[in-house]
Amino acid sequence: MREQAASFFRSLQSSIIEALESFEPSVRFNADAWDRPGGGGGLTRVLLDGDVIEKAGVNFSEVHGDLPEDFAKTLPGEGTSFWAAGVSLIIHPRNPYAPTVHANFRMLDQGGEQWFGGGADLTPYYPFAEDATHFHKTIKEACDPHDAAYYPDFKAWCDRYFYLPHREECRGIGGIFFDRLQADEAHTLSQRFEFVQDAGRAFLDAYIPLLQRRKDLSYGEREREHQLIRRGRYVEFNLVYDRGTTFGLKTRGRTESILVSMPPLVRWVYDYSPSEGSAESQIFEAIKPRDWASLEGETYHY
Amino acid sequence: MREQAASFFRSLQSSIIEALESFEPSVRFNADAWDRPGGGGGLTRVLLDGDVIEKAGVNFSEVHGDLPEDFAKTLPGEGTSFWAAGVSLIIHPRNPYAPTVHANFRMLDQGGEQWFGGGADLTPYYPFAEDATHFHKTIKEACDPHDAAYYPDFKAWCDRYFYLPHREECRGIGGIFFDRLQADEAHTLSQRFEFVQDAGRAFLDAYIPLLQRRKDLSYGEREREHQLIRRGRYVEFNLVYDRGTTFGLKTRGRTESILVSMPPLVRWVYDYSPSEGSAESQIFEAIKPRDWASLEGETYHY
Numbered sequence: 001m002r003e004q005a006a007s008f009f010r011s012l013q014s015s016i017i018e019a020l021e022s023f024e025p026s027v028r029f030n031a032d033a034w035d036r037p038g039g040g041g042g043l044t045r046v047l048l049d050g051d052v053i054e055k056a057g058v059n060f061s062e063v064h065g066d067l068p069e070d071f072a073k074t075l076p077g078e079g080t081s082f083w084a085a086g087v088s089l090i091i092h093p094r095n096p097y098a099p100t101v102h103a104n105f106r107m108l109d110q111g112g113e114q115w116f117g118g119g120a121d122l123t124p125y126y127p128f129a130e131d132a133t134h135f136h137k138t139i140k141e142a143c144d145p146h147d148a149a150y151y152p153d154f155k156a157w158c159d160r161y162f163y164l165p166h167r168e169e170c171r172g173i174g175g176i177f178f179d180r181l182q183a184d185e186a187h188t189l190s191q192r193f194e195f196v197q198d199a200g201r202a203f204l205d206a207y208i209p210l211l212q213r214r215k216d217l218s219y220g221e222r223e224r225e226h227q228l229i230r231r232g233r234y235v236e237f238n239l240v241y242d243r244g245t246t247f248g249l250k251t252r253g254r255t256e257s258i259l260v261s262m263p264p265l266v267r268w269v270y271d272y273s274p275s276e277g278s279a280e281s282q283i284f285e286a287i288k289p290r291d292w293a294s295l296e297g298e299t300y301h302y
Numbered sequence: 303m304r305e306q307a308a309s310f311f312r313s314l315q316s317s318i319i320e321a322l323e324s325f326e327p328s329v330r331f332n333a334d335a336w337d338r339p340g341g342g343g344g345l346t347r348v349l350l351d352g353d354v355i356e357k358a359g360v361n362f363s364e365v366h367g368d369l370p371e372d373f374a375k376t377l378p379g380e381g382t383s384f385w386a387a388g389v390s391l392i393i394h395p396r397n398p399y400a401p402t403v404h405a406n407f408r409m410l411d412q413g414g415e416q417w418f419g420g421g422a423d424l425t426p427y428y429p430f431a432e433d434a435t436h437f438h439k440t441i442k443e444a445c446d447p448h449d450a451a452y453y454p455d456f457k458a459w460c461d462r463y464f465y466l467p468h469r470e471e472c473r474g475i476g477g478i479f480f481d482r483l484q485a486d487e488a489h490t491l492s493q494r495f496e497f498v499q500d501a502g503r504a505f506l507d508a509y510i511p512l513l514q515r516r517k518d519l520s521y522g523e524r525e526r527e528h529q530l531i532r533r534g535r536y537v538e539f540n541l542v543y544d545r546g547t548t549f550g551l552k553t554r555g556r557t558e559s560i561l562v563s564m565p566p567l568v569r570w571v572y573d574y575s576p577s578e579g580s581a582e583s584q585i586f587e588a589i590k591p592r593d594w595a596s597l598e599g600e601t602y603h604y
Contacts, residue, residue, distance in 0.1 A: 032573070046572040057572070166551040166560075232564065239541035240551055249468040249542055256573045258468075262534065264571070268564035270348040270359070271334070 001114070001193060005107040006062045006085040008193075010043075012105065012200045013060045013087045017045060019204050020091065023052040023211065034254055038065035040083075044257045048264070052215045054094040057260030060087050067110070068251060076180060077111025084108045086118070087200070088244075090261045091207070096227035098214035099124035099131060099172070100234065101207045102261070104244075105200045107193075114189055116196045117179035120203050121158055122210075123172030123234060125227045126279055127286030129295065131210045132173045136292035139176055142202035146195040147187070151293065154178045159289040164237050170287045171237045175206075226280045228267035235266055303416070303495060307409040308364045308387040310495075314407065314502045315362045315389045319347055321506050322393065325354040325513065336556055340367035342385075346559045350566070354517045356396040359562030362389050369412070370553060378482060379413025386410045388420070389502070390546075392563045393509070398529035400516035401426035401433060401474070402536065403509050404563070406546075407502045409495075416491055418498045419481035422505050423460055424512075425474030425536060427529045428581055429588030431597065433512045434475045438594035441478055444504035448497040449489070453595065456480045461591040466539050472589045473539045477508075528582045530569035537568055 017029050027050045035041040042061030047053055062085040072080040086106025093100065105118035122135045136155070143151040158177035163170050176199070183189040238245045238261055248258040274280030319331050329352045337343040344363030349355055364387040374382040388408025395402065405422035424437045438457070445453040456478035464473035478501070485491040540547045540563055550560040576582035 030572075044572075048572065055572075166554065166557045228567075235537060235568075236541060236561075239538060240548065246542065252468065255468045259538075259570065260572055262570035264569060265530075266537075266568045266570075268357075268561065268566060268568075270332075270346075270350065270357075270562055271558045 001189060002083060002085065002107065002109060005116075005193060005196075008197055008200070009062075009085055009087040009105060009107075010060055012203075013043070013045065013058050013089075016058050016087075016089060016204060019208055020047065020053060020056055020058075023215070024050040026051075029056075029058070032256075034257070036061075036063045036065070036254070038063070040064045042254070042257065044254075044260065046260055050094070052093060052095070052098075052211065054092050055264040056089070056091045057257075058087070058089040059257050059260065061085065061257070071247070071251070072110070075108075075110050075113075076115065076182065077109075077113035079111040082108065082110040091211075092231070092263050093211060093215065095215050095217060096125050096219050096223040097128075097217040098211050100231075100263070103175075103200075103203050105196050107196075113182060115179070116181040116192050118196060118199065119154065119158055119175060119177035120199070120206065121162055121172055121175035121177065122207070123230075124286065125230045125283060126223075127282045128210075128214070129286075131214075132286070132290075132292045133295050134209060135173070135175060135206045138202055138206035139199070140293040142198045143176065143195070146191065146198065150178075150195065151176065155293075156289075162237065164233060164241065166240075167233060167236070169233065169284070170289060171233060173287055173292065174289060222280075225267065226274065228265055229269055229272050230283065231263035231266045232268050234261075234263055238262070303491060304385060304387065304409065304411060307418075307495060307498075310499055310502070311364075311387055311389040311407060311409075312362055314505075315345070315347065315360050315391075318360050318389075318391060318506060321510055322349065322355060322358055322360075325517070326352040328353075331358075331360070334558075336559070338363075338365045338367070338556070340365070342366050344556070344559065346556075346562065348562055352396070354395060354397070354400075354513065356394050357566040358391070358393045359559075360389070360391040361559050361562065363387065363559070373549070373553070374412070377410075377412050377415075378417065378484065379411075379415035381413040384410065384412040393513075394533070394565050395513060395517065397517050397519060398427045398521050398525040399430075399519040400513050402533075402565075405477075405502075405505050407498050409498075415484060417482045417484040418494050419483065420498060420501065421456065421460055421477060421479035422501070422508065423464055423474055423477035423479065424509070425532075426588065427532045427585060428525070429584045430512075430516070431588075433516070434588070434592075434594045435597050436511060437475070437477065437508045440504055440508035441501070442595040444500045445478065445497070448493065448500065452480075452497065453478065457595075464539065466535060466543065468542075469535060469538070471535065471586070472591060473535060475589055475594065476591060524582075527569065528576065530567055531571055531574050532585065533565035533568045534570050536563075536565055540564070 029045040040063030064083040088104035100123040103120035140151040154176035331347040342365030366385040390406035402425040407420035442453040460479035
């Protein structure tokens with residue numbers, strides 16, 4: 001299954017890149033192949049300064065070797081030897097009305113135990129209920145055939161995970177987040193893998209229509225400033241709380257691949273607080289956890 | 303001594319603000335007084351969008367109450383009850399040739415033990431050996447009369463502390479860093495306090511001349527971009543490694559006062575690497591730990 005999983009993640013990387021490049025008349029993803037000193041390697045692909053996409057990173061990696069003992073102890077398997085493959089991506093559109101999106105899908109094999117993890121979550125700067133609803137519904141439809149508990153469980157997990165306690169804010173409007181999907185009484189490992197493939201394929205259907213309908217909305221300095229400030233929350237979450245990022249940096253992973261998630265341009269303003277009733281101020285209400293998949297976006301207003 | 307220390311930190315805040323405002327014809331520091339729910343409070347003062355200073359935060363706080371038990375256990379005193387006062391500051395100049403600077407000075411009282419901590423360190427974006435030398439010499443002259451070991455010990459501590467393992471880079475050219483200066487066989491607590499006062503007063507002499515001589519140097523888009531990217535390292539250090547920041551955020555300190563250290567505008571570029579031989583590329587050599595106080599800046603070239 002390792003080979004199948006790695007092959008799926010590699011092809012998912014390609015199809016996501018193809019879809020994103022179709023928005024760009026002149027810029028293309030670079031391709032940076034790298035080797036991991038301890039074993040394995042990856043292909044980091046970054047697009048910068050597009051018309052629609054200000055920055056996107058879509059990374060594939062397949063690595064193996066030994067984990068730090070302290071970390072290995074927190075995992076399901078025995079010993080420190082591991083293998084992992086996955087794809088991870090972040091898209092920072094230029095237009096402030098287009099949401100940032102993050103996703104990753106991975107398989108781990110450690111000490112005889114194998115599992116899948118991953119997820120996809122959306123971070124808008126302006127609230128469009130129909131975008132949130134479309135994103136969640138599309139993902140829910142990919143989850144439901146596999147296990148009716150997947151979407152509600154993984155949606156709740158996502159809301160808990162992407163939370164900034166020091167801001168008392170969620171990072172965005174969520175999506176799904178899951179980890180340690182092993183074989184159990186109800187699922188074979190193959191069934192877990194089938195789910196991960198469907199979730200991975202659903203990503204483009206969930207996100208691309210949002211980019212399509214927001215990329216040409218007109219905006220000015222005010223919207224751009226709001227976007228740059230909200231991007232600061234993204235940086236705060238990733239550097240202070242995100243397990244993948246902090247673990248990667250502290251165990252000397254490939255820094256440039258890990259920090260490709262950083263937004264291209266970010267502003268911090270002391271005590272930023274959009275005026276009451278402004279479009280900008282509505283984002284605080286919009287990012288509160290909500291049952292998006294059950295809402296009809298067209299008729300729902302903040 | 304608590305009262306004396308708090309009073310000194312308060313007056314240091316005022317004199318630093320006065321010195322910085324003298325550079326600005328039209329903008330002034332705001333003044334944001336706040337109460338800490340658990341006890342005490344502070345005065346956060348921020349200057350934004352000046353001609354010379356893009357952003358500066360100079361904070362005073364005097365707080366007391368109970369520390370989280372896990373954290374209290376790592377401290378010299380008994381129990382969780384504590385009192386702390388201090389001043390902390392960060393200055394992000396607009397001109398890329400003018401260095402960013404950070405300093406803080408504080409007194410702690412916990413479970414019958416009292417100590418001082420603090421430091422000052424410089425983060426240039428372009429290497430000027432004479433700036434580094436002036437900064438270190440001025441601080442060394444403030445340290446030496448108190449204890450000949452202070453400067454070398456605290457300089458080395460600073461180099462160790464402000465280090466980004468994932469970049470294999472120091473944050474800047476250092477300065478001094480010290481903590482847990484308690485009374486011991488060689489020093490009374492009053493003598494520790496005398497030292498902290500001299501170090502605090504030396505800060506302006508160490509930094510202001512650098513701001514004065516770099517603030518009007520002409521620069522363009524290239525230098526500005528380099529500055530914005532290097533500021534990203536500052537964010538990475540503060541959010542991933544800095545104990546004050548991460549502890550403050552995780553224990554629900556006042557977020558806006560803690561994150562006033564964030565630069566006003568920051569850029570992340572994938573795999574940024576200034577061309578060999580460029581002025582920008584010299585910063586990597588310049589930030590390697592060096593015995594700045596013994597160098598003659600005028601005759602030393604990178």
